[in-house]
Amino acid sequence: MNDVTATQPLEVLIIGAGFAGIGAAIKLLEKGVTNFRVFDKAGGVGGTWWHNRYPGAACDVPSHFYCYSFEPNPDWSRLHAPQPEIQAYIERCAEKYAVMPHVELGKAITGLSWDVKRSLWSAAFADGDTAEARFVINGMGALHQPKIPQFRGADTFTGETMHTACWNPDFDPAGKRIAVIGSAASAIQAVPELARTAAMVHLFQRTPNYIAPRNDYAYSDEQRTQFRSDPDAMRAERERIFNEAETRLWSLIVDQASRDRTRELLKLYLGTQVRNRKYRAALTPGFDVGCKRLLFSDDFLASLNEDNVELVTEPISAFTGGGIVTADGAERPLDAIIYATGFDIESHQRSIDIRGENGLSLSDAWKDGARAYMSVLLPDFPNYFMATGPNSGVATTSVVFMIEQALDWIIRCIDRAGDNGVVTVTPEATARYNREVDERLARTVWVTGGCRSWYHSAEGRVETLFPGNANDYRGQMSKIEPDDVRIAAPAIAEMAGAGR
Structure with a gap:
């Protein structure tokens, strides 16, 4: 068993090398903090965008708003960047801001425990290594741990199977008969790409989703040249995207009339794209717009008109050695089965055995549901911060924007703690905050819209x-309430020698 921190505890241990982890590292370096490490279980930098490499993978958020505010990118090729460009962008940021010397890849953390006597977190790794740190910033994203439903006979299928988040780069769809299970965000990107060369693509849908046009386009050479020469033009594009989303998307969440109008527009769009009446009926949701994630695509619906694409709504009964049997008894012969079934959010949140004061486990603290103060702090878990904690998802904006707000708040706490301070939040403040969150959520379509989703x-x-x-x-994360967040010297004076 080795100590990866070598001679002294770290000031900050960061989990994850995606947008949150790399962003946290950059902000620490800006503050002059160099005694930190970024650990990621993956083999490369990029987080979600390292794991999700399936054909057609791209971002729903326009590119110029899906990047750090301090590092605009004039060279995005399209309005909605594809996966390779996003991963390459994160890698460039890590290199440019000298983060890579602090990054250790292939390092899966299995446990964290708080040592109250030394005011340090102890980390255990899957390979047997250990580390210690004053602060932990958990920057793990939620969209990488596959959720794979259980089907009778799944272990008997002799063809290839994979989840979109665990894509086999050597898989060639040409001439193959392929099942795609699931019809949400990953599926609607993958299906049109697979159908280009596959002999047949069977899309197994359990629940329909509202699908809007993405209106994607390539930036011209002239536009990219302008962005390079005129930073104000890039800032204006970013501001335009931000304001449009704030106005258009938030109204769907809180205003029924807006949802009704949008539902009719999306029905019209569906009608113009899909010729098959049976398919159109099957693709029409029975819940309110916005209750589930609104999906965007320019080519998915049209791909259902192709002779080699079938929409299957009959429930799956079982897998066989050579295909899938549906509840009506029909069997479809297959060469490959692809799970586009989303992510296991709850298991992801509890994937590390985290134990705070008095040995309290995070699983026990969250036995009645995952809650945190301002999505970032937890009572009984001192100096432990989450960049994308419970109730942190802002539906109108880029996750990168949200991450930056959270990281600024976290870094201010760490800065105020000085050389030996401990940051805690009171249980009363956490309970009050979550009561307010629940009261406000009760007025949103996520509660009133008549659906269940991975939001729940x-x-x-x-x-x-x-x-x-x-x-x-942004307003919430602009201040630290001293009555809620306590920054004090350790209760026990046996101090460790961490340094910045």
């Missing part, structure tokens, strides 16, 4: 989304 916990509470728009979230 098993008990039905909305645990992933913030009950406001991006400006609301």
Whole structure:
């Protein structure tokens, strides 16, 4: 067993090398903090965008708003950047801001425990290594741990199977008969790409989703030249995207009339794209617009008109050695089965055995649901911060914008703690904050819209989304309330020798 921190505890241990982890590292370096490490279980930098490499993978958020505010990118090729460009952007940022010397890849953390006597977190790794740190910033994203439903006979299928988040780069769809299970965000990007060369693509849909046009386009050479020569033009593009989303998307969440109008527009769009009447009926949701994630695509619906694409709504009964049997008894012969079934959000949140004061485990602290103060802090878990904690998802904006607000708040706390301070939050403040969150969520379509989704916990509470728009979230994260957040010297004076 080795100590990866060598001679002294770290000042900050960062989990994850995606937008949150790399962003945290950059902000620490800006503050002059160099005694930190970024650990990621993956083999490369990029987080979500390292794991999700399936054909057609791209971002729904326009590119010029899906990047750090301090590092605009004039060279985005399209309005909505594809996966390779986003991963390359994160890698460039890590290199440019000298983060890579602090990054250790292939390092999966399995446990964290708080040592109250030394005011340090101890980390255990899957390979047997250990580390210690004053502060922990958990920057793990939620969109990488596959959720794979259980089907009878799944272990008997002799063809290739994979989840979109665990894509086999050697898989060639040409001439193959392929099943795609799931019809949400990953599926609607992958299906049109697979159908280009596959002999047949069978899309197994359980629940329809509202799908809007993405209106994607390539930036011209002239536009990219302008962005390079005129930073104000890039800032204007970013501001335009921000304001449009704040106005258009937030109204869907809180205003029924806006949802009704949008639903009719999306029905018209569906009618212009899909010729098959049976398909159109099957693709029409029975819940309110915005209750589930609104999907965007320019080519998915049209791909359902192709002779080699079939929409299957009959439930799956079982897998066989050579295909899938549906409840009506029909069997479809297959060469490959692809799970586009989303991510296991709840298991992801509890994937590390985290133990705070008095040995309290995070699983026990969250036995009645995942809650945190301002999505960032937890009672009984001193000096432990989450960049994308419960109720942090701002539905109107880029996750990168949200991450930056959270990181600024976290870094201010660490800065105020000085050389030996401990940051805690009171249980009363946490309970009050979450009561307010639940009261505001009750007025949103996520609660009133008549659906269940990955936004909800098993008990039905909305645990992933913030009950406001991006400006609301920015305002919340602009201040640290001293009555709620306590920064004090350790209760026990046996201090460790961490240094900045």
